[in-house]
Amino acid sequence: MLRLSTKGQYGVRAMFEIARGISRGPTTIKEISERQDVSVAYLEQILNTLRKAGLISSVRGPGGGYVLSRSPEKISIGAILRELEGPVAITSCLDPREGCLRVDGCVTHLLWKALGENIESFLDDMTLKDLLEGNDLMATQRRGRRQPEKIRMLHKS
Amino acid sequence: MLRLSTKGQYGVRAMFEIARGISRGPTTIKEISERQDVSVAYLEQILNTLRKAGLISSVRGPGGGYVLSRSPEKISIGAILRELEGPVAITSCLDPREGCLRVDGCVTHLLWKALGENIESFLDDMTLKDLLEGNDLMATQRRGRRQPEKIRMLHKS
DNA sequence: TAATAGCCGAGTAATTCTGTCAAGTATTAG
């Protein structure tokens, strides 16, 4: 229940790769493809959407690739997913692009709305920076470093 | 993004109708169909699943219908949805019925897991009783009654 | 000017969703 499409998942993983490569300059589709095991053709489609949305920008020609349009802590997971999969909308009723006929007097409507807001605030609060820190942590956790705030939650299990 | 299937939605609405009809005895599929505007044939499928799961029980023959197997506050929305749509699993990786190859060292895995747990606790905490109270509230809210706890959240907008 | 790298639109196979349909079985009122 409530599954995310591969497009959204791959999109987040691609953005993570671009963020991770910041110091090395633009990251190519080919690199992302190899590191995240997603086809080049599919990534083209995904990254194109994200570029048009202004989350990343591209550099063409040799030495080119993709770079983040702003710093990792300013790019939320929610922002990425919204571009690739549309707004959080548990039911079609709650999709601003569709609309609902029987809103009034519908308890379940309120229920789904509250759930949607819950999810959205989770996703909007989590950023690429958090993913980067979570990744650092996983790589070094045996050495007992200080754990970044939000990532601790990600590690309770 | 993250849409619930109609099966799950109708299932919750059907359970709400059965809960609402408690004082009148068994609720028939036909009644649910009329009140919630869902076809009888589709409801048969849905209610059958819920019956096999032990959430409702059926009474056959004239005067029959469906009744809750336990009291409304003991039936969570999460329990209903899990029967109709399987466990919360943002990605196939997190579906216990499937499994994941690349769990280790995958930050996004932790992210989706945390989101899933968040959603699940929301759904497991919300029960049919809350829906009933929310409904009462909507019917009488102009008269300034005391608002049940959880429903207040459902009314912040 | 050739190689690199992104840009773009169309198309398609597979899967999932959203139901319908037909033919039962159990129960009870009369």
Add this chain to the structure above:
DNA sequence: CTAATACTTGACAGAATTACTCGGCTATTA
């Protein structure tokens, strides 16, 4: 006992969505 009521079950099918692929193009730079 029988007719009407209601739930039970399995199969199936059309529509929509997903998850991609493919072919050809444009921009940049070494």
